[in-house]
Amino acid sequence: QAFLRFDLAALLERVGSGKESLSFMRRRMRRLAMQWAAAARRLDEHLRSQYREQKRILIHVGFLTEESGDVFSPKVLKGGPLGEMVQWADILTTLHVLGHNLKISLSVKELQGCHIRVIDTFGTEPAYNHEEYATLHGYRTNWGYWNLNCKQYMTMFPHTPDNSFMGFVTEELNETERLNIQRDKANNIAVVYGKEASMWKLQGTEKLLTILHRYMDIHGTVYYETQRPPEVPAFVRNHGLLPQQELQQLLRKAKLFMGLGFPYEGPAPLEAIANGCVFLQPKFNPARSSQNHEFFRGKPTSREVSSQHPYAEHYIGKPHVITADFNNSEEFEAAVREILNVKVEPLIPFEYTCEGMLERVNAYIQNQDFCQQSRPFPAVNESRSWPGNPPSPFVQLSNSTDLIWAPNISAPACWPPLRALRLFLSPEASSCVKTCQDAGFICEPAFFPFINNMEALSGLNARCESLEAEKNHVFPAVQVERRECFVQKDPLLFSCAGFSAKHQRLCPCRDFLQGQVALCRDCL
Ligand code: U2F
Numbered sequence: 257q258a259f260l261r262f263d264l265a266a267l268l269e270r271v272g273s274g275k276e277s278l279s280f281m282r283r284r285m286r287r288l289a290m291q292w293a294a295a296a297r298r299l300d301e302h303l304r305s306q307y308r309e310q311k312r313i314l315i316h317v318g319f320l321t322e323e324s325g326d327v328f329s330p331k332v333l334k335g336g337p338l339g340e341m342v343q344w345a346d347i348l349t350t351l352h353v354l355g356h357n358l359k360i361s362l363s364v365k366e367l368q369g370c371h372i373r374v375i376d377t378f379g380t381e382p383a384y385n386h387e388e389y390a391t392l393h394g395y396r397t398n399w400g401y402w403n404l405n406c407k408q409y410m411t412m413f414p415h416t417p418d419n420s421f422m423g424f425v426t427e428e429l430n431e432t433e434r435l436n437i438q439r440d441k442a443n444n445i446a447v448v449y450g451k452e453a454s455m456w457k458l459q460g461t462e463k464l465l466t467i468l469h470r471y472m473d474i475h476g477t478v479y480y481e482t483q484r485p486p487e488v489p490a491f492v493r494n495h496g497l498l499p500q501q502e503l504q505q506l507l508r509k510a511k512l513f514m515g516l517g518f519p520y521e522g523p524a525p526l527e528a529i530a531n532g533c534v535f536l537q538p539k540f541n542p543a544r545s546s547q548n549h550e551f552f553r554g555k556p557t558s559r560e561v562s563s564q565h566p567y568a569e570h571y572i573g574k575p576h577v578i579t580a581d582f583n584n585s586e587e588f589e590a591a592v593r594e595i596l597n598v599k600v601e602p603l604i605p606f607e608y609t610c611e612g613m614l615e616r617v618n619a620y621i622q623n624q625d626f627c628q629q630s631r632p633f634p635a636v637n638e639s640r641s642w643p644g645n646p647p648s649p650f651v652q653l654s655n656s657t658d659l660i661w662a663p664n665i666s667a668p669a670c671w672p673p674l675r676a677l678r679l680f681l682s683p684e685a686s687s688c689v690k691t692c693q694d695a696g697f698i699c700e701p702a703f704f705p706f707i708n709n710m711e712a713l714s715g716l717n718a719r720c721e722s723l724e725a726e727k728n729h730v731f732p733a734v735q736v737e738r739r740e741c742f743v744q745k746d747p748l749l750f751s752c753a754g755f756s757a758k759h760q761r762l763c764p765c766r767d768f769l770q771g772q773v774a775l776c777r778d779c780l
Contacts, residue, residue, distance in 0.1 A: 336480075343377075382418055680692065687761070
């Protein structure tokens with residue numbers, strides 16, 4: 257049985273401090289220790305001594321191994337990426353607090369055959385994960401094509417529900433800190449997001465900063481060795497790269513945290529919002545993706561990134577987040593003025609609190625099972641025409657076009673539970689991620705095997721004249737003009753993310769907990 261742990265001493269000892277990256281992670285663990293202990297106590301009450309199996313978990317911190325070249329450690333104090341270290345520190349702490357038996361590996365030599373979960377910042381979509389399919393259809397990149405169950409890839413933000421959302425945590429405020437923020441917040445302080453000078457070189461930056469400077473004092477935390485980086489305008493007060501704790505203090509005084517376009521999807525905007533800042537960031541039009549942008553090229557995803565931080569844009573939004581067209585100076589200036597006039601409270605989405613992360617990772621550890629064979633689904637002949645409608649296992653909800661799994665059907669055991677299923681037909685060229693989102697739900701890939709059949713298609717009035725089973729990452733789907741219906745032949749290709757101009761996709765959606773999108777209402 258796993259028992260919650262309220263103390264991090266044993267973990268800190270095991271993490272060691274041989275490298276700057278490990279020291280950064282240890283400092284973070286120490287600073288957040290009280291916050292983790294408080295969250296563990298709340299979770300303990302919540303779980304009411306529910307039996308939880310203790311797992312033996314091997315954690316291989318691959319990106320810090322000598323074998324991988326460890327390009328991160330030497331840049332920790334020089335403005336290099338810290339987001340990954342924030343996340344790894346929080347993952348180690350979560351697993352320790354949840355009471356599991358951990359072995360931490362920092363060298364490939366220590367690895368043996370094991371059941372794996374891959375920490376994968378930007379995610380891997382099914383079309384890129386399936387080795388043969390990726391190779392045949394142009395989805396092969398340097399990453400992925402490991403033929404895993406895509407839920408084994410765990411991401412930093414909830415990008416596509418094809419992967420598991422792992423996340424990290426944002427430092428929480430106690431009552432005194434909240435009061436101090438109310439007292440000390442200065443309406444005229446802006447902090448610019450970007451700890452490496454190269455991030456300030458982006459086109460148009462100086463012009464925008466000049467506009468901002470008319471209204472506010474601008475602070476930066478850009479790494480430099482001896483001289484002030486020339487990319488940072490003279491009117492910006494540069495503190496140099498700050499220790500995390502000091503950055504928090506600066507954010508507590510500031511009103512505005514401004515993104516320049518890079519880095520993408522890091523932890524810092526969540527920290528700024530948690531400290532009562534408004535995050536102002538550029539919209540990307542056209543959206544950036546592996547198809548059109550150097551940074552994303554070669555990443556195993558076709559996700560379209562609509563701004564510097566799509567999570568902040570879509571999951572948090574106004575008044576905490578303003579996403580504007582930075583090529584339009586009037587729009588930018590109007591956004592700055594709007595921020596000066598708005599009052600915002602500090603905010604952390606529940607899924608980025610210690611308790612939220614513990615709850616989510618615990619649910620994965622206790623319920624996800626990648627060892628079982630993929631569930632069988634009804635076999636379909638290669639090209640069989642389908643006369644009439646078979647009896648439907650779905651019932652239609654009144655005054656709506658969506659469908660609900662009929663409760664009188666003996667549904668097989670599944671996590672999330674099958675009663676959460678809602679079925680939709682996507683518009684053409686739309687993914688199931690978007691279709692479910694637009695309807696206020698989230699796509700749930702675990703339900704695909706149950707809807708990959710004629711009953712589901714006819715329940716949505718798909719009017720098929722033919723039905724075929726093929727390997728295609730947008731199936732099950734309908735070719736409406738030709739009245740052709742398709743089901744999926746290879747369960748490894750079930751994909752929430754896929755879309756195709758010619759097809760309307762059959763989408764399995766489900767509800768989710770407010771502030772904990774990875775879990776459905778009945779998932780706990
Ligand atoms: C993201 O990585 P970054 O490290 O660039 O992400 P940031 O949001 O800039 O910040 C990570 C942490 O750095 C800390 C801050 C954040 O928790 O508190 N920090 C600091 O300690 N001192 C400072 O002066 C400024 C920030 C993303 F997370 C990665 O996955 C991507 O690879 C990368 C590139 O897109 O962006």
